[in-house]
Amino acid sequence: MSELFNESLESSIDFSQSPQLNSKPDWWNDDGHGWQDTFTARQRIFADGQAEIVISKEKFFISREALALPPAKRGKSEKRERNDEDASRRAKKNVRLCCKEIRADRMITLTYRENMTDRDLALKHLKAFARRVGKVAGFHYVAVIEQQERGAIHFHIAVHGRQSYVLVRSIWQSIVGVGEGGQQMGQANVRDPHKFGFGKNGANKLASYIAKYVGKKMDSRELNQKRYFRSRGIVLPEVNTWRISSTDMLGAVQTAFAIAAEFGLEGVQTWCNNALGVVWIATAPRSGPLVNACPF
Known part of the structure; x- marks a missing residue:
């Protein structure tokens, strides 16, 4: 591995x-x-x-x-620092488990042309994107937000099944809008399983791959900021526990x-x-x- x-x-x-x-x-x-x-x-x-x-x-x-x-x-x-580490670990585990439950095998990445640093506005865009895509087809997803060193925000969204690149891109670009010169201010990318190199048994690796983004920049988050986002209706399987x-x-x-x-x-x-x-x-x-x- x-x-x-x-x-x-x-x-x-x-x-x-x-x-x-x-x-x-x-x-x-x-x-x-x-x-x-x-x-x-x-x-x-x-x-x-x-x-x-x-x-x-x-x-x-x-x-x-x-x-x-x-x-x-x-x-x-x-x-607080140790509590943050524990919370980050739990969030990563939950993201990995949710990805497995929805059988995630593809990842959508939503980016901005400009240096988007407004977290609240970016989350409104994500919510609008999920709602509009969901109107076209059932859309179970697990999304994490990544903030680069320069402050730029973008999203990684784990989904299951073939995605219409044209549909995903057009919806995201219509939400973000165009710039003063008429240029598109948003871009979307869909990565299929073979592009990850994980093969047909790569569900575990894809789930862990996207979960790693949850822990980024934990030291700069506010107390009540969520680490990941998911669609409604994802129910994780119960845990069977016993002492051996x-x-x-x-x-x-x-x-x-x-x-x-x-x-x-x-x-x-x-x-x-x-x-x-x-x-x-x-x-x-x-x-x-x-x-x-x-x-x-």
Whole structure:
């Protein structure tokens, strides 16, 4: 897998929140100092048959320090930077999951001819674009806003299925308008799957590719600014969660593949970090006979 895919995937898996307990459960078997390492599996099955499995090591600690502190007022926390990182990670994960749920396989990029820096105006343009395209055909989308170093704003929109380039461009240009010299002030580009080089099993990579834009310029955003936008009616699959009996990373990896094999390992993509105690597996929609052989 590419460096870009690994980087965006690692920053979008939300494995930073480990539960803290104030009483020992029946299965507790610590080292005498309150610590115990255990692995938890989380599984999502998408409508088209894609699956994601994350198994992560979670540390439990029982002590006075584990008791929750009174929450700070919104925006007043001394840990704002870390909170931003956590929020960015959650947003990236949600974008990736939404892209998979709508079976996103293409990306529309909407740009401006001028140096557009007015976020509120740009978002009005995006809303108008989605509404007008939706009148022509069903239009499920997941959009992220990117602001370049010079301040220029543009949008990346993940969609499913073939798009009419002429329609997309004409609608966007009619919304943005023309300049004093009669030149078009907006441009639209549609990238098909083969232009990404991801192939038929590239849904995971495309979802991670667009999710990476969510984390850009998090330090310059206002407190209540949204990180991504999506059409109504996108319902993410429920998460199946259970604690597994494995006590080491090898067992966790083997368990993850056993879970994924239930739906087949076609187009399987993996990511594992032994230091963090995390293994991630994603499969592509199955198009043929069940493939369930572990690759090692």
